[in-house]
Amino acid sequence: MKLTDVAVRKAAPRAKRYKLADGGGMYLEVTPGGAKYWRLKYRVAGREKRLALGVYPTVSLSAARQGGQEAHRLLAQGIDPGAARKAAKQQKVEVATAARDTFEAVAREWMARQEVAEVTANKTRWILETFLFPEIGGRPIAEVTPRELLTALRKIEESGKLETAKRAKIKAGQVFRYAVLEGKAESDPTASLRGALKAPKGNHHAAVTDPTRMGELLRSINGFAGQPVTLAALKLAPLVFVRPGELRHAEWGELDLDGAIWRIPGEKMKMGAAHLVPLSTQAVAVLRELYPLTGDGRYVFPGLRTSSRPMSENTVNAALRRLGYSGDEMTGHGFRSMAATRLNEMGWNADAIERQLAHAESNKVRDAYTHAAQYLDERTRMMQAWADYLDELRAGGRVIPIRQTRSL
Incomplete structure (x- = not known):
């Protein structure tokens, strides 16, 4: 016998849970506490299952029947209504997750997990925020296609920034690979853009x-007739051949002039590991001459406008341009290439050179000065010999190798 609205409304609670059938497997279940639930009993592959149709009075008798009829239509098509409901809920969750996991959100999550030098982190953030976020930042990362990413990269390329476009592609690839590992994306679209x-x-x-x-x-x-701080940076750069960002972020607190050593903490290094720079007598002399000008502040090479920040990353390159050297002839980073090329040609230990260049840091010893001190005695001799060699070249004397000897 079919239920009526009156019967449903007057169904009173009993000591035990009971059911009132409506036909076709649908029934009203009444609990001892007075709650009333609509249910549908059905079978799939010989197994009895139940489907919740709602709670009375929020869901009326007629609405519950409509839900039951829809379930029977699915069953007629060979579809389990309970499984279909779960799939629909999962899809909603996935859609909501995708909407939350945008390229920008995942990229910022990835950036927060990176342990790199501040200058590297800033460059990465600048590339993403300037070039990629405006184009694909709001898109669910799992839905970004190779074509979409290529369009964003070609906009950079068309502005003449070929190197920036290349770096943006690399950073995007790192973000997408992180997303794949975290289950937020299925693939890395940069793989298709080779x-x-x-x-x-x-x-x-x-x-x-x-x-x-x-x-x-x-x-x-x-x-050089420019600012004395810039002159000091130009003089020190070939003597220490650190990366430009490491040079301009140098702090007086990192320098031991009496001990002739510069201790750069790991968070400032590109590879994230602490680094030691032996200082030649020439390097110490440059720093002692500079100390009266900037020694009362934090940075060895402060900015012109404020001493609370280091000099601009373009300062050394701009000074080289002022000296008549184009960007195709010499750059601030070029002092590293200069030292690496000549020291290798002159026969110095390749491992000591690489260690002094702070290449290929080991993650296992990250931030450990024991690693930074590898080959330190040899590097100390090499740095002094290098500075002496540069003095010879500056003076226009004989070009002789500073080849390491076994007696050293």
Whole structure:
């Protein structure tokens, strides 16, 4: 016998839970507490199952019957209504998750997990915020297609920033691979973009490596007529050949001039590991001469406008341009290439050179000065010999190798 609205309304609670059938497997279940639930009993592959149709009076008798009829239509098509409901709920969850896991949200999550030098983190954030977030930042990361990403990258390329476009692709790939590992995306679309961008011109970090031209450059630096802090940076750069960002972020508290050593903490290094720079007598002299000008502040090379921040990353390159060296001839980073090229050619231990260049840091010893001190005695001799060699070139003397000998 079919239920009526009156019967449903008057169904009173009893000591035990009971059911009132409506036909077709649908029934009203009444609990001892007075709650009334609509249920549908059905079978799939010989197994009895139950489907919740709602709670009375929120769901009326007629609405419950409509739900039951829809379930029977699915059953007629061979579809389990309970499984279909679960799938629909899961899809809603996935849609909501995708909406939450946008490219920008995942990229920021990835950035927060990176242990890199501040200058590296800032460059990564600048690339993402300036070029990629405006284009694909609001898109669910799982839905970003190779074509969408390529369109964003080609906008950078079309503005003439070929190197930036290349770096943006690399950063995007790192974000997508993180998303894949975290279950937020199925694939990395950058894998499909190999060869899709124009290659930047070679010799990105132009450098002077010919001894005669090195001497000319060093003499030009000595004649620099700009700011004394910039002059000091130009003089120190070839003596220590650290990365430009590491040079301009140098702090007086990291320097032991009496001990002739510069201790750079790991958080400032590109590879994230602490680094030691032995200081030649020439490097110490440059720093002692500079100390009266900037020694009362934090940074060795403070900015012109405020001493609370280091000099601009363009300062050294701009000074080189002022000295007549184009970007295709010499850059601030080029002092590293200069030292690496000449020291290797002169026969110094390749491992000691690589260690002094802070290449290939080991994650297992990250931030450990024991690792930073590898080959330190040899590196100390090498740095002093290098500085003496640069003095010879500057003076225009004989170009002789500073080849390491076994007696050292």
